[in-house]
Amino acid sequence: MAFSAEALRKQLGKYKFRDLTVEEVTAVSRAHPNFSFSMNTYTFKDGSQKDLLNFSGTVPVKYGNSYNIPIRLWILDSHPFAPPICFLKPTANMGISVGKHVDAHGRIYLPYLQNWSHPKSTLIGLIKEMIAKFEEELPLYSLSSSDADRQSELLSYIARITEGETDIKSRSKIGGVRNGGCFNKVTVVGAGDLGIACVLAVVAKGIADKVVLLDLSEGAAKGGAMDLEIFALPNVEISKDFSASTDSKVVVLTVNSLGNAQTYLDVIQSNVDLFRGIIPAISHYSQNSVLLVASQPVEIMTYVSWKLSAFPKSKVIGVGGNLDTERFQYILTKLLQAEALGKDAWIVGEQGEDKVPSWTSSKSVTNETETTAAHNSREKVANRAVEVLKGKGQRSWSVGLSVADLTDSILKDKRKVHSVSTLAKGFCNINSEVFLSLPCILGTSGVVETLTLEEDPAVQEKLQSSAGSIHDLQQQLKL
DSSP: OOOHHHHHHHTTTTOHHHHHHHHHHHHHHOOOOEEEEEEEEEOOOOEEEEEEEEEEEEEEEEEOOOEEEEEEHHHHHHHHTSSEOOOOOHHEEEOOOOSSOOTTOBBBBHHHHHTOTTTTTTTHHHHHHHHHHHHSSSEEEEEHHHHHHHHHHHHHHHHHHHHTTOHHHHHHHTTOOOSSSSOEEEEEEOOOOOHHHHHHHHHHHHHOEEEEOOOSOOOOOHHHHHHHHHTTTTEEEEEEEEETTOOEEEEEOOOOOOOOOOOHHHHHHHHHHHHTHHHHHHHOOTTTOOOESSSSSSSHHHHHHHHHHHHOGEEEETTTHHHHHHHHHOOOOOOOOOOHHHTTEEEBSSSSSEEEEEEEEOOHHHHOOHHHHHHHHHHHHHHHHHHHHTTTTOOHHHHHHHHHHHHHHHHTOOOOEEEEEETTOOOTTOSOOOOHHHHHETTTTEEEEEEEOOOOOHHHHHHHHHHHHHHHHHHTOOO
C-alpha cells in the first residue's frame, strides 16, 4: 500500500506531537520507499503496552560488497522529543554480529540515539548514522544451512523482542538481570549546584542502591559533576544518556534554563522548552517512577512535568513547602516551645512571599470562646515563627536535604506527611489545574492522600489567589 500522510495522521491521534511526527515519517518514506509502516502493540519493561507507529525495511550498507540490512524502528508517542527504539530484523539465514552498536537480541545502540535532542536529531539523520556505523562493523552475517537450522529457536526469540516483548523478561530468561523489584534507583536530572546537593544528600542518607546524575550540559563534565567523577563516590553514576535513568524509582528534576529571557514569562517559557526535551525521555525510561520537581518556579514546572509525562497526578510532585514546613515546625517546637502547635503545622500554597501557615487539626478546644482564644494565641505564635522563617534562605544544600527527606519517604513507603506541590483542583474551592503545596501522605506510589486543612477564610483566600495567578501564567505558556 502506498504511503499516505493523511492516513498516518489519523492513526496517530494519541501522539503528543502528531504533526511533527508525520512530517518526519513522510521524509523517511521519500528517502526510503522500501520501508513499510504500521501500528502495532509494543510492550515496555514494566509490562505496560502501547500502540506505536513502527516501520521496517532495509538500509543499503557497503562493506566490501553491498548488503541490505533489515531494521525495524518503533516511534514513541512523545516523538520527536524521545528517540525511537531500534532493532535489527534478521531473516532465518542471518546471524547477529554482537558489537559495540548491537547486542545479542538485535537491539541497536548508537551515539545518535544517546545524544538525541530535537530539533537537531531526526529520523533521517539516525538512519544515516546507522548506515555509517554498520559500514564500519557489519551487524549481520550469513549462516550455513545447518547453522540456520540451529539458529531458528534463537531467531524466534529475537522476533518476540522486536515485536515488543519486555527487556526485563528477556534478560531474566538468560539469568542476566536481578528481577526482584527491590532495587532502589534514584536519578537526579541536572548537574548544577542543586543537582550535586541532591546527589550528596541522597547518598549521605543511604536510601538508594544507585544514584544517577544526568549531566545535560554541553561537553565534558564540569564543576561539581567533574569532582564527582574524580572522587568516584560508591553507587553514583554520572551520565549524559537518558537511558542511564532506566527503571528509577524516583527522578528528581533540578534543571533550570540559563537563557537570556527578558520577562518572567520568558524565563518560565524557556524552562518549559527545556522540559519538553527532558520529560518525555525520562517518562519513557522510568514509567513507574515518581517525578520530584525542584526546578523553579516549582508549582508551574510540576504542572508542566505532569502534562508532558502523562503520569497520574499522584506520581508528579514538587518539593513545594517541605523545607519551609520542617523549619516552621522546628521553630515552633524547639525555639518557641509550642510543641502542641508544631505537630499539625504546615506551610502551604506557593513558594516565596505568598506562602501561608495552616493547620490540619485542632484538638485542644471545646467551645467557641476557647476556639477564638486558642486561634488568637496560635496566630501570635505562628506570626513569630514566620518572622524567624523569613530570615532563612533556601540554599542548594538545604533544598538537597529536603529532597533526600522526600525521597526517603517515597522509597521506604513511610506514609509520612509532607507539604509538597500537588494538584490542588478540588481543594479550598480551587477549580483550575494548578499545583500548590498541601499536606500529603507520601509512599512508593507518590501522593497516597491529601489531608484536609482547617477551615480558615484567610488561608482559603490566599490559596485561591495563588491558584488564580498561577493559572493565568500557565494559560500563556506554550506546551
